Amino acid sequence: MAVKSILVTGGLGFIGSHTCVTLAQAGFRLAIVDNLSNAKRSVLDRIRALAQGEIDFHEADIRDRPALDRAIGRAAVDAVIHFAGLKAVGESVEKPLLYYDNNVGGTVTLMQAMAAAGVRRMVFSSSATVYGEPIRLPITEDHPLRPQSPYGQTKLIVEQMLADEARADDRFRYAALRYFNPIGAHPSGGLGEDPNGIPNNLLPFVSQVATGLRPAVRVFGQDYDTHDGTGVRDYIHVMDLAAGHLAALRFLEAANASVTVNLGTGNGYSVLDVIRAYERASGRPIPVDMSPRRPGDVASCYAAPALAAERLGWRAQFGIDEMCRDAWAWARKNSGS
Numbered sequence: 001m002a003v004k005s006i007l008v009t010g011g012l013g014f015i016g017s018h019t020c021v022t023l024a025q026a027g028f029r030l031a032i033v034d035n036l037s038n039a040k041r042s043v044l045d046r047i048r049a050l051a052q053g054e055i056d057f058h059e060a061d062i063r064d065r066p067a068l069d070r071a072i073g074r075a076a077v078d079a080v081i082h083f084a085g086l087k088a089v090g091e092s093v094e095k096p097l098l099y100y101d102n103n104v105g106g107t108v109t110l111m112q113a114m115a116a117a118g119v120r121r122m123v124f125s126s127s128a129t130v131y132g133e134p135i136r137l138p139i140t141e142d143h144p145l146r147p148q149s150p151y152g153q154t155k156l157i158v159e160q161m162l163a164d165e166a167r168a169d170d171r172f173r174y175a176a177l178r179y180f181n182p183i184g185a186h187p188s189g190g191l192g193e194d195p196n197g198i199p200n201n202l203l204p205f206v207s208q209v210a211t212g213l214r215p216a217v218r219v220f221g222q223d224y225d226t227h228d229g230t231g232v233r234d235y236i237h238v239m240d241l242a243a244g245h246l247a248a249l250r251f252l253e254a255a256n257a258s259v260t261v262n263l264g265t266g267n268g269y270s271v272l273d274v275i276r277a278y279e280r281a282s283g284r285p286i287p288v289d290m291s292p293r294r295p296g297d298v299a300s301c302y303a304a305p306a307l308a309a310e311r312l313g314w315r316a317q318f319g320i321d322e323m324c325r326d327a328w329a330w331a332r333k334n335s336g337s
């Protein structure tokens with residue numbers, strides 16, 4: 001089936017907004033549903049300025065079935081890309097019901113609305129957190145699934161719901177994409193990560209130190225069994241992720257199957273590697289403040305990316321220097337420094 005019109009939930013968020021630009025430029029018509037719980041309305045103007053495609057916006061919650069019915073009906077949707085969700089691991093430990101309601105309950109409502117409208121294609125934002133603590137590296141998709149937080153549980157439950165729905169309705173197809181650590185920004189500097197409050201993730205924090213908003217980056221743990229003692233992760237450029245969604249849509253158009261794949265580069269970089277790369281990109285010193293390990297953090301986590309290459313024909317193109325270059329272009333443009 002030809003997929004032309006896409007409903008994008010959470011399309012004003014970090015990964016969603018970059019993916020919308022890529023999809024609109026590839027000729028898809030988009031309808032975004034976002035409740036603005038972690039995004040600014042102005043992101044819509046940024047997407048439209050970069051993409052110039054047909055992009056509708058509905059300020060709505062995915063738990064609001066009538067609003068979803070309206071959005072799906074008006075756009076004559078062929079497929080859904082489902083980014084909407086809460087994503088802070090620590091908060092999910094404190095407020096598990098909020099996470100189950102939003103991430104699982106919201107997806108149930110979304111899938112019911114899709115079924116009622118006969119929409120049978122979904123690309124879902126899953127996460128490497130479904131694996132829990134790695135027992136072997138690199139992580140292949142058949143690694144045991146043992147999420148360590150309510151957030152990770154919600155991702156695994158949604159993956160299971162998708163598999164169950166595909167078993168129940170053989171016309172339903174999905175791509176569950178397990179992202180590793182998305183960073184970077186649109187190369188134009190016109191779109192990037194803009195979290196509310198104190199950033200949870202490394203790169204926005206480093207950016208805020210580079211622009212002078214914060215004095216130093218707190219590095220949690222320098223005694224891990226890694227090349228420099230700091231934690232190693234698989235950082236992936238957000239534009240590579242965006243391209244991964246395009247590849248997943250093409251897969252769902254062409255293949256008579258569903259797929260669950262890692263989206264990572266396969267390369268592990270330590271916290272200090274990232275900070276040094278950001279210093280090179282920005283030409284500014286990034287002071288670090290060494291702190292003890294954080295409970296729950298693992299030494300190393302990186303993907304085996306081969307299955308995505310085989311099934312989707314997708315591979316990450318960008319390295320850590322490009323990720324930091326683009327993150328810096330965005331940070332500098334938006335901080336006035």
Ligand SMILES: NC(=O)c1ccc[n+]([C@@H]2O[C@H](COP(=O)([O-])OP(=O)(O)OC[C@H]3O[C@@H](n4cnc5c(N)ncnc54)[C@H](O)[C@@H]3O)[C@@H](O)[C@H]2O)c1
Pocket residue numbers: 009010011012013014015016033034035036037038039060061062063082083084085086087102106125126127128179180181182
């Ligand atoms: N950023 C990461 O490190 C990472 C890693 C793995 C997986 N993911 C997943 O990818 C998806 C996108 O992540 P992101 O980094 O772009 O996050 P984000 O918070 O920037 O984007 C999520 C968007 O969803 C919206 N939203 C949340 N709940 C909603 C609801 N009930 N109804 C409508 N809109 C809602 C938010 O306003 C936001 O714009 C999430 O599902 C996240 O769990 C992210």
